[in-house]
Amino acid sequence: MPAPYPSATEAQPVARQPIWTTTGELHGYEYLYRSRIGRPAQVDRWSAPLQDGATACVLSTVFQHGEPPGDALAFVNVTRSFxxxxxxxxxxxxxxxxxxxxxxxxxxxxxxxxxxxxxxGYRIALDDFVASADQVAMLPFADYVKVDCRDVEADTGRLTRLARREGALLVAERVSSDARRRRCADLGFDLLQGDALGRAVTVQL
Known part of the structure; x- marks a missing residue:
């Protein structure tokens, strides 16, 4: 069976986007797959085996020499196989x-x-939470629930109340303006992620 991760010499660029508290403290980074030339690759459109490979590449790149630099948490999209x-x-x-x-x-x-x-001891995050039946079933295991801030702009609070039901921290994703940042803070989100607070930057670890 082939190795689940590429070797250290095959490590490729990843993108890193910060996740902040509403008071401006760094909480963690989300690490994202990038092509070998450092570009987004629309991994969510790939087949399951190829998505597994993308996850393996990110994990290998971020953790191949132990743990990533600093002490911020490392959020990584993970597929079913893991x-x-x-x-x-x-x-x-x-x-x-x-x-x-x-x-x-x-x-x-x-x-x-x-x-x-x-x-x-691992922390669990649910990505792009829209309250699907599968996501609701996973809520008891979630330490974080990530919600696209655009999905709550016209929401009466149902989505955020449900996301918080089991005690998870709420992360507002795709915060693209100061107005959205203020709105998410007013709605009670605990953490913020998006271009208004720092773009995803391709790095070579």
Whole structure:
């Protein structure tokens, strides 16, 4: 069976976008897949095996020499294969936040896998939360729930109340203006991420 991660010599660029508290303190970075020339690749349109490979590349690049520099948390989009232990995660429960992509179905193996990861000390984030049945089923395991701030602008508060129901921290994604930043803070979001607070910048770790 081939190695689940590329070797250290095959590491490629990743993008890094900061996640801030509403009081301006750095909480973590989301690390995102980029092509070998440093460009976005629309990974969400890829087949499941190719998405697994993209996740493996990011994990390998970020954690190949131990843990990423600094002490900020590292949020990484993770596919089903890593949640059910078909592919291994790096042993970094103190730093890695396992960000469950929105296409993952909450079947029994996934829910059991989330329970095992939480018990091992990993933090769990639900990405692009829209209150689908699968996402709601995963809420009891979530430390973070990430919501596109555009989805709550016309919302009466139902989405944020549901996202917070199990005690998770709320992360506003795609905060693209100061007006949206203020609006998300007023709505009670705990953390903010988006171009208004720092763009995703391609880095070579």
């Amino acid at each position: 949640l059910v232990h078909d592919l291994p995660l790096p042993f970094a429960p103190g730093r890695l936040v396992v960000e469950v992509v929105e296409t993952v179905a909450a079947d029994r193996r996934v829910l059991d896998g989330l329970a095992v990861l939480r018990a091992a």
